[in-house]
Amino acid sequence: SQELEQSPQSLIVQEGKNLTINCTSSKTLYGLYWYKQKYGEGLIFLMMLQKGGEEKSHEKITAKLDEKKQQSSLHITASQPSHAGIYLCGADAWRDDKIIFGKGTRLHILP
């Protein structure tokens, strides 16, 4: 069955440092979504990527989808405490409007 692998599972970075989270699929993705979740709370939509090579930015967060549409990366520049949380990637892998999710990456920011 289709799965999304996220790496790393957990990340601890010093405030002000850059970081990257990856999301990999064994199959072509027809829509890739990034969400952020504060611990124990709801998911907040960050960005959606659909085209191979596409890149989007929101404030200090940039997401890219590779040309093959099988891997996406989320990059945070000059991290801040407000970036802490769980980042999840989701994808419509079968073009059937059924969204599956990776297991998430827990991000901790050290002051």
Next chain:
Amino acid sequence: EAQVTQNPRYLITVTGKKLTVTCSQNMNHEYMSWYRQDPGLGLRQIYYSMNVEVTDKGDVPEGYKVSRKEKRNFPLILESPSPNQTSLYFCASSLSPGIYGYTFGSGTRLTVV
């Protein structure tokens, strides 16, 4: 404000006592879905609905029921809850998940003792 509203936010219940978690959206979305989130397992889909009176099983439907009698509401029913259904539950809605992704509710933390 456009939103997905779940109730309750927190619930502690005993094994076997039927319960319903309500979900309502005010965005006129066709699609609605229930997910559960567990440590190490991530988000897993329980049931989804593509429109009124149309529901389908997700990856982990056992022990759950849903109904979609109105477009805005999609309640999750646990007829006989068991401790392995202790989890964080999310309701979500979308015009078309493959195009727009989902809008999520704030979650319901359920504990079954």
